Amino acid sequence: MSFSNYFIKSKIKIKLFIFTFLLITSLVFTDRQLQKYFIKPKVIFILGGHEERERFSAKLALKHxxxxxxxxSGGPQIYITKIFMNAGINNNRLYLDYRAKDTVTNFVSLIKKLQIQKTKGIYLITSNNHVNRAKTIGEIIFGTQGIISKPFPVPSNTPSEPLDKLIRDVGRSLLWIIQ
Known part of the structure; x- marks a missing residue:
């Protein structure tokens, strides 16, 4: 086989590989988007730490x-319970978990509970300055376990988080998957 024939066949193989990769990637992405549309959340998942998130969630819970x-990992139990009680939310709908110390462990510490309940979808409640990082972590940790996250950003006057926090937590989330 001449060099030019070998070169042409190599180019065809590379193009075929790229096409196949892009096709598979787009099919996976499309499937995730369809799942987000069709899967109905069973849980309002609130990343605690800011009162506005709990108040927003109470209003959302009245509609759902x-x-x-x-x-x-929200505020003190008495305080959080009072927010939901004052909004007219029954305590039997409310579960408080205080194991998480940061955004990654918010997701990791509750994955088993959601799996036991056979949860396929959640509403993810966090501040708008925090939503990109939380959504990405949720896609990695919950997404790999078959749980779809639908974010609801709560308005906040705080500036968006720096990119290095996102990169750090993506790395931590990926490490959690492979362990």
């Missing part, structure tokens, strides 16, 4: 009376 509320 069939959804459980899961607050990860």
């Amino acid at each position: 009376t069939n959804l459980a509320l899961l607050v990860s």
Whole structure:
């Protein structure tokens, strides 16, 4: 085989590989987008730490009376319970978990509970300055376990988080997957 024939066949193989990779990637992405559309959340998942998030979640819970509320590392139990009680939310819908110390462990510490409940979709409640990092971590940790996250950003006057926090937590999330 001449060099030019070999070169042409190599180019064809490379193009075929790239086409196949792009096709598979687009099919996976499309499937995720369809799942987000069709899967109905069973839980309002609140990343605690800011009162506005809990208040926003209480209003959302009034519109979605069939959804459980899961607050990860929010304020003191008495205070959080009072916010939801004052909004008219029944305590039996509310679950408070205080194991998480940061955004990654918000997701990691509650994955088993969501799996036991056979949860396929959640509403993710966090501040708008924090939503990109939280959404990305959720896609990695929950997404790899078959749980779709639908973010609801809560308005905040705080500036967006720096990119290095996102990169750090993506790395931590990927490490969690492979361990």
